Amino acid sequence: MRFDALTGVLLVPAVAAALLATLPDYRLSARLNVLATTLTFVCALSLFFVRPQPGAYLLVDDLNGTFIVLTTFVGFTTSVFSLSYIGHELEIGRLTPPFVRFYHSMYQVLMFAMNLALVANNIGLMWVAIELATLTTVLMVGIYRTHEALEAAWKYFILGSVGIALALFGTILVYMAARPVVGEGLDAMVWTVLVRRAGAFDPALLDVAFVFLLLGYGTKVGLAPLHAWLPDAHAEGPTPISAVLSGLLLNVALYALLRFKMLLAVNTAALAPGPLMVTLGLISLVFAAFMLYRRRDIKRLFAYSSIEHMGIITFAFGMGGPLANFAGLLHMTMHSLTKSAIFFAVGHVTQVKGTQRIADIGGLTVTHPVLGWGLALGVVAIAGLPPLGIFMSEFLVVSSTFARAPLLAIILVFGLLVGLAGLFLRLNGIAFGEPRGPSAKARASYVPMFAHLALVFAAGIYMPPALVAWFQNVAGLLG
């Protein structure tokens, strides 16, 4: 097999996972982890220049190219953050060296699984990859072996398994719909073949298939009311994993949904997937916005904020059309960058304060100015205030909706405002006010956090025309 960038995106994490599983020295393996994610990112970038032909199993096009670059970039910055985070966890004895070895190996398996899910051209292979990603994150969530961590892992396990089981049923139904048209065998599961021939599929079967896929992969996206696993998994796992879960894995599941949505869009007789996604998106947004108020755990707070934003993104893609899709893509990118930056900050905050309880964290800007202001900036960004990137994308979602469905836009704006107020209410206590908790100096790596925030800030001020053109192109693909 000839080595190309596509192989690199898959091979580097796979080899690194095997290597890291055997290395006992955690300092070396943490650095190797960073090196592997850097290499993967470089491979992903080069996919823009040299693009392999789609095969029966793998495919790179403009849509998943965007996702892959985002995934590998956040994977890379998170590995840098994890370097100092894991060092601290070892120091205070929350993790032991064997667990750290396991953690690093699993981190790479997760990167492999996510990349595989993104480049898969075969809907069966995509399903297997998402299952693998679920399994690895379950293992990571339970890594602390506390009551809470085990509960979260178990809950995630059961709900995630049911979700992917439903998604498999949907996948089988898609095959059943394709078989009379495409013929038996491998071709009837290859996405590029399916999307070319989908016009002739039995629409009723496709409808039922999409409902199963929406429920199945929607569980993984964390859409309300299928979200129950998400806050627990975010709160109890190691913070780098919370960052990867929020920033990346939810996107990957959404990507799978988008692929099937494109399939249904080709078949004019099938039901329009848009309204279903719009409904679930709005429910998630409004529900999560209200849930922000009563949170006592800082990681849970931002987990609910992730549900809120996945709701907005699903809503935007559900509305469809060039403008809403553009807004959805932009929002997804901005949310991934901002939310992982917030989790980087939160990870260090919980380490210096020794707790995740919001009540025990206060006056961060006084005790830890850099960390506190970084977190405050992140929250300002995620709440959607100008001039940051999320304001831009939310503004686009809202304005495109007002033009087409004013009633939905009112609900959307209502949800956004409720969420904004909820976040600021909590931020006020955490970042300002009376300093609480220990004020020992933090040994943190601020670079990944501020790099993300700088990108979000830059995107809010000025989007390079090349990037805009790229997103417009991808938005056009989504139909």
Added chain:
Amino acid sequence: MTRIDFDIAHLLAGLLVLISFLELYQDRLYALLNVFAMHALVLAASVAWQAFIQDAPHLYVTAAIALLFKAIVIPVALHRIIVRLGIHREIEKVVGVGTAMLAGIGLVALSMVVMLRVTHEADPLAREDLAFALSVVLLGLLMMVTRRNAVSQVVGFMSLENGLVLAATGAKGMPLVVEISIAFSILVAFIVIGIFLFRIRERFDTVDVGALDRFRGERR
């Protein structure tokens, strides 16, 4: 396909639905495991029959996995875990038998209505297999929500998964079936190892998932 081929495939798929009903009202863990082993056995027979009539030798691998792994290894492992955890005498009940059965009948009716209506064009065997498979999947889900014990939730999940394998083998010529059934077996193995290694019993003094709720982060 001759008449008898169709009838036997039909019979085995129907039997699977019936055994799913049997699982619904088992209130002792041992009995539940035995019924599940039977479920897996019938699945293996059904998959092997499909392999035979479709002339698809790779499906024998899936049948073998169902037979060895699900009908023998998993039940035996769960048996030992139950003994080790000392919960083999426990009787659990969340929803009454009558309610659970009625809900189950409703779900089977639902899946028949949905599946038979949307699959006019598929061949009759695939069509009815799919309807049966969806029934098994929904009954498995029902079992997962009506049980509070971690072990019986796992059994519910595995019978749900049996339904998926039934659907995948019924869809004639579907690629990757073997790979998918292996992936699922790994998942199940992880869950079972999870119960044991995480030592839910030791940590919580019970495998009753209801007890886990007490440790929710929100109530600290």
